Amino acid sequence: MRFGIIGTGTVGRTLASKLVSLGHEVTLGSRSKDNTAANDWADRAGPYGHAGTFAEAAAFGEIVVNATSGTVSLHALELAGGEHLEGKTLIDVSNPLVFSPTGEVTLDPVNTDSVAERIQRAYPAARVVKALNTVTAAVMVDPGRVSGEHNLFIAGDDPEAKAQVRIVLEEFGWPAASIIDLGEVQAARGMEMMMPFWLRLMHHFGHTDFNYAIRSAG
Amino acid sequence: MRFGIIGTGTVGRTLASKLVSLGHEVTLGSRSKDNTAANDWADRAGPYGHAGTFAEAAAFGEIVVNATSGTVSLHALELAGGEHLEGKTLIDVSNPLVFSPTGEVTLDPVNTDSVAERIQRAYPAARVVKALNTVTAAVMVDPGRVSGEHNLFIAGDDPEAKAQVRIVLEEFGWPAASIIDLGEVQAARGMEMMMPFWLRLMHHFGHTDFNYAIRSAG
Numbered sequence: 001m002r003f004g005i006i007g008t009g010t011v012g013r014t015l016a017s018k019l020v021s022l023g024h025e026v027t028l029g030s031r032s033k034d035n036t037a038a039n040d041w042a043d044r045a046g047p048y049g050h051a052g053t054f055a056e057a058a059a060f061g062e063i064v065v066n067a068t069s070g071t072v073s074l075h076a077l078e079l080a081g082g083e084h085l086e087g088k089t090l091i092d093v094s095n096p097l098v099f100s101p102t103g104e105v106t107l108d109p110v111n112t113d114s115v116a117e118r119i120q121r122a123y124p125a126a127r128v129v130k131a132l133n134t135v136t137a138a139v140m141v142d143p144g145r146v147s148g149e150h151n152l153f154i155a156g157d158d159p160e161a162k163a164q165v166r167i168v169l170e171e172f173g174w175p176a177a178s179i180i181d182l183g184e185v186q187a188a189r190g191m192e193m194m195m196p197f198w199l200r201l202m203h204h205f206g207h208t209d210f211n212y213a214i215r216s217a218g
Numbered sequence: 219m220r221f222g223i224i225g226t227g228t229v230g231r232t233l234a235s236k237l238v239s240l241g242h243e244v245t246l247g248s249r250s251k252d253n254t255a256a257n258d259w260a261d262r263a264g265p266y267g268h269a270g271t272f273a274e275a276a277a278f279g280e281i282v283v284n285a286t287s288g289t290v291s292l293h294a295l296e297l298a299g300g301e302h303l304e305g306k307t308l309i310d311v312s313n314p315l316v317f318s319p320t321g322e323v324t325l326d327p328v329n330t331d332s333v334a335e336r337i338q339r340a341y342p343a344a345r346v347v348k349a350l351n352t353v354t355a356a357v358m359v360d361p362g363r364v365s366g367e368h369n370l371f372i373a374g375d376d377p378e379a380k381a382q383v384r385i386v387l388e389e390f391g392w393p394a395a396s397i398i399d400l401g402e403v404q405a406a407r408g409m410e411m412m413m414p415f416w417l418r419l420m421h422h423f424g425h426t427d428f429n430y431a432i433r434s435a436g
Contacts, residue, residue, distance in 0.1 A: 104330075111328045111414075150433040155418075182418040190415030196329075197408030200373075200400040201432060209435035214419060215368040217427035 004029060004061025004084075006054050006076050008037040011093055011137045012067035016041060018141035020049045022171050029057025031079065058084035063091065063164065064126075070096030070115040070192070071108060074122060085126040089161040091168070092116045092188070093132045093140075095195050105199055107192060116188030120157065127161035129154055130188035131169065134198065136208035141172050143211075150211040152179050155187035180214065222247060222279025222302075224272050224294050226255040229311055229355045230285035234259060236359035238267045240389050247275025249297065276302035281309065281382065282344075288314030288333040288410070289326060292340060303344040307379040309386070310334045310406070311350045311358075313413050323417055325410060334406030338375065345379035347372055348406035349387065352416065354426035359390050361429075368429040370397050373405035398432065 001024050005012045008030045016026045027050040030038040035051065042051035050060070058064050058080035068076040073094050077085070094115045098106045109118065116130040131154045132140045139145050143152075152174050156162050166179055182190065194212075202208055219242050223230045226248045234244045245268040248256040253269065260269035268278070276282050276298035286294040291312050295303070312333045316324050327336065334348040349372045350358045357363050361370075370392050374380050384397055400408065412430075420426055 106329050111324050112322075145435055146433045147435065148433045150431075153415075180419075180422060182415075182422060187418045190413075190418050193411040193414055195408075196411055197371075197400075200405045200408050201398075204398060204400060205434055207435065211433050213368075213431040213433045215364045215366045215429050215431045216423055217363055217365065217425065 001025075002060055002062045003027075003065060004057035004059070004063075005065045005067055006057055006080055007067035007069075008035055008041070009067065009069075011140070012065070013037065013041050014137040014141055015065060015067060015093070016049065017045065018172060020045050024048065026050065027052045027057040027060040029054040029080065031076070054080040055084060061088065063089045063168070065091045065093060066119065067093050070094035071098060073115050074118055077119060077123065082123050082125075085123045088126060089158075089164050090119065090123070090126045090128045091132070091165055092119055092128055092130050095133050095192055097195060105196065107195060110193060111189065114186070114188040114192050116155065116185050116192075120185045127156065127158040128185055129156035129158070129161050129165045130185065130191055131155075131165050133191055134194050135211050139209060139211060143173050143178070145209045146211045148213065149175075149178065150213040153182050153191055154179060155182045155185055155191060157185045219243075220278055220280045221245075221283060222275035222277070222281075223283045223285055224275055224298055225285035225287075226253055226259070227285065227287075229358070230283070231255065231259050232355040232359055233283055233285060233311070234267065235263065236390060238263050242266065244268065245270045245275040245278040247272040247298065249294070272298040273302060279306065281307045281386070283309045283311060284337065285311050288312035289316060291333050292336055295337060295341065300341050300343075303341045306344060307376075307382050308337065308341070308344045308346045309350070309383055310337055310346055310348050313351050313410055315413060323414065325413060328411060329407065332404070332406040332410050334373065334403050334410075338403045345374065345376040346403055347374035347376070347379050347383045348403065348409055349383050351409055352412050353429050357427060357429060361391050361396070363427045364429045366431065367393075367396065368431040371400050371409055372397060373400045373403055373409060375403045
């Protein structure tokens with residue numbers, strides 16, 4: 001399958017490399033043609049890895065992944081071009097972290113809105129699925145870095161798109177039973193609002209190879 | 219030990235009953251003397267269970283528990299009287315849920331503040347510890363309702379108060395190793411911001427007997 005990845009940071013490159021290793025073809029999209037991270041990645045990725053602009057990546061992908069910072073995602077997708085998102089599954093991996101000069105981390109949007117909802121409102125013809133934003137990049141594509149059983153969460157309005165994302169997550173190594181569907185795209189609020197807690201756990205453990213396992217009665 | 223519990227809802231009554239069953243003495247505090255829930259509870263609780271006003275409960279407790287809704291906690295504690303909180307460990311169990319007429323649930327405060335921080339700022343001589351707000355009342359006092367190992371979280375500025383709360387949680391049945399200290403009281407933001415995610419899990423499971431287990435590498 002062809003994937004277009006919007007964003008060349010650690011998350012974008014990690015997902016891109018995993019997808020290529022699984023036999024998919026990927027265009028890693030950046031703001032400008034001369035993005036070093038994207039070009040270096042494409043040079044090493046082999047024949048199935050390409051670098052391009054946001055628009056080229058979005059046009060290329062049958063599935064599009066938003067791997068930009070949540071605070072700039074709307075702008076990045078505007079550059080990608082709404083016409084390249086129509087009818088496509090758009091996996092939103094972002095978190096809208098705002099880092100203050102004092103070191104305080106907050107979210108924007110939060111509480112009454114989320115990045116995933118904003119994207120879905122801006123591009124009603126896209127099929128937005130929030131996923132993967134609750135774990136660090138390395139764990140996204142290698143759940144075995146964390147011991148035992150643990151969970152991923154998905155949210156979105158389109159059942160077919162969520163089914164498609166489940167398949168991708170299973171290819172990444174997530175057992176089918178580990179993926180919990182939290183409901184429509186509005187549930188992305190709760191997923192994004194896990195971040196302040198996640199950051200505290202990072203300080204507690206001193207690393208990022210951890211994740212949530214949801215335990216239930218019975 | 220003597221506990222004063224502020225709030226006569228399910229959380230307050232559940233904690234009060236458990237504490238009495240453990241041999242502690244409890245005053246369950248309500249807004250008015252003629253609160254039926256508090257008086258009925260005290261009638262059934264035996265000689266170690268009392269009903270009183272917020273102020274009587276706070277004055278009675280060596281440890282005070284805020285079990286009111288987070289949106290009214292500051293007002294309830296004002297009625298309880300700051301002079302009755304001085305030097306005491308104050309366990310804040312609250313979540314600031316706001317229910318809109320359309321069924322939407324949001325938080326206030328959120329993101330840049332939390333109920334626990336507001337209480338600590340309003341009563342600097344109290345030793346606020348956020349705890350227990352991430353599980354339903356029945357699980358708070360009976361972790362075995364959820365299968366396997368799972369976690370509780372605490373946050374607060376005062377290490378001695380946190381140590382005291384750990385002892386109470388262990389009496390409730392939480393293994394020492396299951397309690398994760400997330401740091402100072404500001405970490406309560408992350409704990410309160412888990413609620414929208416928790417509510418989605420409640421809809422997913424169709425019940426409230428679930429909890430988070432944090433899985434880590436190694």
